[in-house]
Structure formats: structure tokens, C-alpha cells
Amino acid sequence: MVVSKEKFFELLEQGREDNSWDYKRDLKIKPNESFYQLLKDILAFSNTEGGHLVLGVEDKEHKLIGVTNQIDEAELGSKIQTTLGYSINIKLLYFKHECDGETKTLGLLYIPKSNQLNLSPKDLTGQKGAIIQANIPYVRRNTQSVLADKDDYEKLLNRIQKQNNYEFKERDLEILIRNRDRLSIETRIYNYLTGDFKFTTNEFSHKLNWLYYSQHHYNKLEFGRLIGFEDHKIDDYFEGKASPTLEQILRISLICRVPADYFFRPTINDMYPIWQYPIISYSIIDKITNRDSFMFIEHEGKFFRDVLWELSKGIRLFINWVLSETPKDISSNPSDGHFFSPMSLYAHFYEWPVEKIDEFKEHLCFQHYKILELFDTSENVDEILSSLIFLPEDLTCRVIIESIKEINIKNGKPQVKLHFLEEIKNKQYNRREYRNLKLEISE
Structure with missing residues (x-):
């Protein structure tokens, strides 16, 4: 019963004005001075607890005299929007009532309590100066619409804070x-x-x-x-x-x-995905043996992610193997089938004595010293991948160039061969050096 004939007479029977309602003869949106007086009441009610303007009532004696001019709710709302730059929710009702042998038009305007602080962005003035001052809240106090004082500010602040603070359950x-x-x-x-x-x-x-x-x-x-x-x-x-x-x-x-x-966009700290840097993407693409297939990759992000993931897995396996203690009898220590188990690589050295395996390990540690230097303290693949991402671009490129032998795309997925793992599987002694910034590998 926000606006209704029953609500009108309920307020009229009070016989007095209140901070929650006021009696008025008419609502006027012309001239501007009359509208500004009305707007001040609307702002004050919305900033306090909401309220009603009871229309067609004589202000002092509270007699029913009827309204002389009806305005449309949409027209009033549009005028508020144009003046303030934002809207205020209102409800307006007019109705006919038989009184003292004649039919009179009465009305009721409802202004709800606002969830925000409603202010005018500019001074709204009349012939005698500012009717509404800019950026200062108006409230209802002692049946009048007045500027907020210190106590009002505290109440308004507490109310707005409570409404804006969602309580997480x-x-x-x-x-x-x-x-x-x-x-x-x-x-x-x-x-x-x-x-x-x-x-x-x-x-x-x-x-x-x-x-x-x-x-x-x-x-x-x-x-x-x-x-x-x-x-x-x-x-x-x-x-x-x-x-x-x-x-x-x-x-x-x-x-x-x-x-x-x-x-x-996806970032780690302030870095975009490293494959989006041309020098790094080129270093990877240059290793692809069937580059025509790369043109049909559906999701290039997944492709580069998988390449770097396979590189990190291979680095972890390589480090585990070269730093592990060589078993005295390889044949009695079968692989447990786990990818990162050093035993998965010892299976290639059944005919080699322990001394020769250790010598080969030393050779690999020397040839791939940069891998050990950068990643030997990383405990798992995620840490290696994380370290790889945060390296300077030139160092990331060096790891890619020195580690990846080739990439073959099969069914849209990269199959990555790594130099150090291939050398282990083939028991191959390779020499590595750079000439004119190009990596050269020789047996």
C-alpha cells in the first residue's frame, strides 16, 4: 500500500506533518523555481527514510481543497533525470473524491528510501539564491527538508556502508x-x-x-x-x-x-604467455619437422603449452638420471615404469659397466651444464616450467634450442624429441658449440 486512496486518508487522519510525510496543494514542474522546491523534498525524503507528499491538502489547516494541476509520473521522472543526471524512483497516484457536495482530485506521491546518497551535481537557484546547493545532501528533519548536519552525515555514512558491504556467508x-x-x-x-x-x-x-x-x-x-x-x-x-x-x-x-x-589477458606477474614473444615462438617453430601441419593447429596456445610441458618433463627426467647413483647391477633393478624414474633410462645400458656409465654421465653433465645450472634445484616439473617461464627471453631461447632436437606434429599434437634423452637412449657422445649464434652438434 505504497500509494493508494487508503494510504492517503491514513496519513490525513494523522492531523500533522511528519518527517515521513508532508501536505501539499500541488506538484509543479514549471517554473523551475517551483520544481526545485519539490526536488529538494524528493532528495530529502530519499536520503532519509523515504516518505509521502499528500496532495490537494491545505498546508496549515489540512483541509481537502483538491489539486488544481495534475502532472504525469513519467514527466516528473524525466524532469528529475534531466536535472540531476540520474533517476530517483517515485510513485504518483491521483484519484477522485466526493467532499462537501463536490468532486475533488487528490493525490499521493511516494519517494522510497534510496540505496545511495542522492545529491544535485550543481546549484539549483531561484530569484533569492540557491534552492538546492550542489553536492550537499538534504534530509528530513523536524518536518522540513534541510541540509544535513554532522549527525546526519554519520547516519548517512553508516547506512551507505552497511548497504554496500555484502556479508559473506x-x-x-x-x-x-x-x-x-x-x-x-x-x-x-x-x-x-x-x-x-x-x-x-x-x-x-x-x-x-x-x-x-x-x-x-x-x-x-x-x-x-x-x-x-x-x-x-x-x-x-x-x-x-x-x-x-x-x-x-x-x-x-x-x-x-x-x-x-x-x-x-592471461598473465603471470606482468608477463603475457611467453610463446607470444616472436623470438621464443620462432625458436620452437624452427624445430618442427612437418611445418605444414602447424598451419592446421586449432589452438596454438595448447600447442606451445604442450611443447614446453614436454620439455620440462624431459629436463626433470634427465636431471634425475645424471644425478642418480648408478646401480651396481642394472639387470636386478628393473624400471618401475614411472616416467621420471632413472631406471627407465638405465634399461639402455645393460651391457655397459658402471664406470663407463658414470663417465658418460660426466660427459652429459659437461655438455648440458646449463640445464643443470638452471634447474637442478627444481623438485618437480611444475617448478621447472615455472623457472623456464621467468628466465630472460634470450636464456629461454637457449634452453629451447639446446634441448629440443625436433618436433613432429601428429594428429594436431606435438611429439618432442630432446637431445639429452636421445643421446642417452642411443648412448651417443655429441659435442655442442655455437658458431655465429647457431648451435652445432657433432659426434
């Missing part, structure tokens, strides 16, 4: 933590190399935290205010609980000097 937090856990470094590297990306608050918070910790000029409060975050929600943005506006994203991009699309 236990289930919400479980989902938030689960999604954050799924974005572990391993998963992030996998998605990053594939080139897959979905904009989520968790993804945004990862990028935001990286940019914040990479700069040294601002504390978190200053950083958040520069971006335009609300003070009471700054931590929510950093924790993946709040979604930014496009304006805030553009501000961060300018402040941190990252490309405008930084928040809409």
Missing part, C-alpha cells in the same frame, strides 16, 4: 577459498601458457596484488584511493570479494603503466 567463503585454491601457481601457469582467460574477481585480485607489491610509492590506503576504491572496501578488492568498475581498471592501468588490456 559461510558457503560464500567456502566457494571463494575453493576458487582461490584452484588458482594455484601450477594451475595459473597451465592456463597462462594455454592463453585461456576468464575475468573473475579472483583473477583481478591476483593482478592487483602483483601490481601493488611491485610498486613502492603508496601504501594500500593511498593506492586504493588513487584507483577509486571505497575506503571500507579496499581489502575486499585485494581479496577477490569485490568487482571493479571499468573506470577503476583504467585508472590502475595508467597508474601502474600496464597495457589497457592487462586485466583481460
Whole structure:
């Protein structure tokens, strides 16, 4: 019963004005001075607890005199929108009523409590000066629409903060933590190399935290205010609980000097997928034996990801083998079938004595010293892949060129042969050197 004939008479029976309603004869949108007086009441009601304007009632004696001019609800709403630059929700009702032997038109205007602070962006003036002052809230106090004082500001602030702070329930937090856990470094590297990306608050918070910790000029409060975050929600943005506006994203991009699309593409720290750098993609493509097949690759991100993944797996196996202790009797230590087990490679050396195997290992360690130097402390394939990604571009290219012998594309997937694994399988002594920046391998 927001606006109805019954609500009208319920308020009329009160016999007095209140912070929640006021009596008026008419609503006027012309001239502007009359409209501004009405708009001040609408702003005040919306900023307080909402309320009604009871129309067709004499202000002092509260007698029914009827309205002399009806206005359309849509017309009033349009006038508010044009004046303020935003809309305020209103409900307007007119109805006929028999009183003292004549039919009178009465009305009721309802202004609901707003979820935001409604202000005028400019001074709205009449002949005697400003009727509504710019950027200052009006509230209802003592049955009048007046400028907010200190106590009003505190009430308004508490109300807006409470409305803007979504209270995360236990289930919400479980989902938030689960999604954050799924974005572990391993998963992030996998998605990053594939080139897959979905904009989520968790993804945004990862990028935001990286940019914040990479700069040294601002504390978190200053950083958040520069971006335009609300003070009471700054931590929510950093924790993946709040979604930014496009304006805030553009501000961060300018402040941190990252490309405008930084928040809409896969990155690790501030790096795009490494295969998108021409020198690295060329180093990989140059190893493909059937390059015509590369033209029919459906998802190039998956192709480059798989190549780098196979390279990292091979490096892990190679390091495990050359640093393992050679078994005294290889025949009594069969392979357990695990790819990373050194025994999977010892199977090629049944006829070799332990001393010769150790000598061969030393040769491989010398020829592939860079692999050991860069990755021997990495405990698993994910760590090797992560280290490979964060190397300088020229060093990444060197690892690719020295390690990959060839790539054959079969059914759209790369089959990667690595120099050090092929040398082990073939018990092959190769010499490696660079001439004019070109790797040359000789037996």
C-alpha cells in the first residue's frame, strides 16, 4: 500500500506533518523555481527514510481543497533525470473524491528510501539564491527538508556502508577459498601458457596484488584511493570479494603503466604467455619437422603449452638420471615404469659397466651444464616450467634450442624429441658449440 486512496486518508487522519510525510496543494514542474522546491523534498525524503507528499491538502489547516494541476509520473521522472543526471524512483497516484457536495482530485506521491546518497551535481537557484546547493545532501528533519548536519552525515555514512558491504556467508567463503585454491601457481601457469582467460574477481585480485607489491610509492590506503576504491572496501578488492568498475581498471592501468588490456589477458606477474614473444615462438617453430601441419593447429596456445610441458618433463627426467647413483647391477633393478624414474633410462645400458656409465654421465653433465645450472634445484616439473617461464627471453631461447632436437606434429599434437634423452637412449657422445649464434652438434 505504497500509494493508494487508503494510504492517503491514513496519513490525513494523522492531523500533522511528519518527517515521513508532508501536505501539499500541488506538484509543479514549471517554473523551475517551483520544481526545485519539490526536488529538494524528493532528495530529502530519499536520503532519509523515504516518505509521502499528500496532495490537494491545505498546508496549515489540512483541509481537502483538491489539486488544481495534475502532472504525469513519467514527466516528473524525466524532469528529475534531466536535472540531476540520474533517476530517483517515485510513485504518483491521483484519484477522485466526493467532499462537501463536490468532486475533488487528490493525490499521493511516494519517494522510497534510496540505496545511495542522492545529491544535485550543481546549484539549483531561484530569484533569492540557491534552492538546492550542489553536492550537499538534504534530509528530513523536524518536518522540513534541510541540509544535513554532522549527525546526519554519520547516519548517512553508516547506512551507505552497511548497504554496500555484502556479508559473506559461510558457503560464500567456502566457494571463494575453493576458487582461490584452484588458482594455484601450477594451475595459473597451465592456463597462462594455454592463453585461456576468464575475468573473475579472483583473477583481478591476483593482478592487483602483483601490481601493488611491485610498486613502492603508496601504501594500500593511498593506492586504493588513487584507483577509486571505497575506503571500507579496499581489502575486499585485494581479496577477490569485490568487482571493479571499468573506470577503476583504467585508472590502475595508467597508474601502474600496464597495457589497457592487462586485466583481460592471461598473465603471470606482468608477463603475457611467453610463446607470444616472436623470438621464443620462432625458436620452437624452427624445430618442427612437418611445418605444414602447424598451419592446421586449432589452438596454438595448447600447442606451445604442450611443447614446453614436454620439455620440462624431459629436463626433470634427465636431471634425475645424471644425478642418480648408478646401480651396481642394472639387470636386478628393473624400471618401475614411472616416467621420471632413472631406471627407465638405465634399461639402455645393460651391457655397459658402471664406470663407463658414470663417465658418460660426466660427459652429459659437461655438455648440458646449463640445464643443470638452471634447474637442478627444481623438485618437480611444475617448478621447472615455472623457472623456464621467468628466465630472460634470450636464456629461454637457449634452453629451447639446446634441448629440443625436433618436433613432429601428429594428429594436431606435438611429439618432442630432446637431445639429452636421445643421446642417452642411443648412448651417443655429441659435442655442442655455437658458431655465429647457431648451435652445432657433432659426434
